[in-house]
Amino acid sequence: MALTLVIGNKNYSSWSLRPWLAMKMAGIGFDELRIPLDQPDTKAGILRHSPTGKVPCLIDTGSAGRLTVWESLAICEYVNEAYADGRLWPADRAARARARSAASEMHAGFAALRTHMSMDIRARKFERGAAAIAREDVAADITRIRALWFDALLQSSGPFLFGDFSIADAFFAPVVMRFVTYGVDLAPQLAAYRDRVVGLAPMQRWIADATAEVEDLGDH
Numbered sequence: 001m002a003l004t005l006v007i008g009n010k011n012y013s014s015w016s017l018r019p020w021l022a023m024k025m026a027g028i029g030f031d032e033l034r035i036p037l038d039q040p041d042t043k044a045g046i047l048r049h050s051p052t053g054k055v056p057c058l059i060d061t062g063s064a065g066r067l068t069v070w071e072s073l074a075i076c077e078y079v080n081e082a083y084a085d086g087r088l089w090p091a092d093r094a095a096r097a098r099a100r101s102a103a104s105e106m107h108a109g110f111a112a113l114r115t116h117m118s119m120d121i122r123a124r125k126f127e128r129g130a131a132a133i134a135r136e137d138v139a140a141d142i143t144r145i146r147a148l149w150f151d152a153l154l155q156s157s158g159p160f161l162f163g164d165f166s167i168a169d170a171f172f173a174p175v176v177m178r179f180v181t182y183g184v185d186l187a188p189q190l191a192a193y194r195d196r197v198v199g200l201a202p203m204q205r206w207i208a209d210a211t212a213e214v215e216d217l218g219d220h
């Protein structure tokens with residue numbers, strides 16, 4: 001296959017999930033190369049493919065020769081342009097601008113949430129979640145995400161943040177999984193959005209693969 005997506009553990013690698021889900025939702029065919037994180041040979045293994053030593057990384061051996069694309073958002077932009085005819089962003093320019101803002105905000109922000117509620121798909125950590133939410137910085141991140149989801153769903157009427165599934169939804173998919181793992185309460189319309197994302201066939205595949213993985217990185 002022309003496209004290979006280099007990813008980390010499905011249970012833990014939130015950045016890998018984003019382009020993987022976007023590509024699956026767009027019906028793009030690709031091979032996966034999984035490199036387990038936090039092993040003695042992880043860095044060297046990833047560096048064989050990715051100049052940053054981080055996953056995800058996309059290798060395209062198609063028409064342009066061998067092209068390496070790194071950074072999750074850049075990978076999503078590339079596949080959207082090259083393999084999805086732009087379907088991974090809303091057709092409406094204003095909605096597209098808002099969707100890009102949301103994905104960029106996720107890419108650049110929510111550090112407290114990412115630190116104190118790291119993705120651990122197969123685990124249920126409600127006590128740990130309650131302790132994290134008691135922190136002002138984590139609570140502020142969650143408040144902002146709730147507001148962003150609420151406004152987006154209200155404006156688009158759903159079913160996804162900006163209407164049809166977009167890169168913005170792929171970017172928030174790991175947050176959805178964190179809210180499940182850490183038992184974060186959501187208003188009914190946000191809970192329905194969370195459940196819609198979890199219920200997507202590719203998400204169910206990713207969750208099943210994550211659950212079947214044998215590596216245990218503890219509270220990484």
Ligand SMILES: N[C@@H](CCC(=O)N[C@@H](CS)C(=O)NCC(=O)O)C(=O)O
Nearest residue numbers: 008013014015054055056071072073
């Ligand atoms: N900004 C990067 C973040 C990538 C990232 O931090 N990936 C983690 C795994 S989720 C990684 O490769 N960690 C391995 C390491 O740093 O050695 C992106 O959006 O792709």
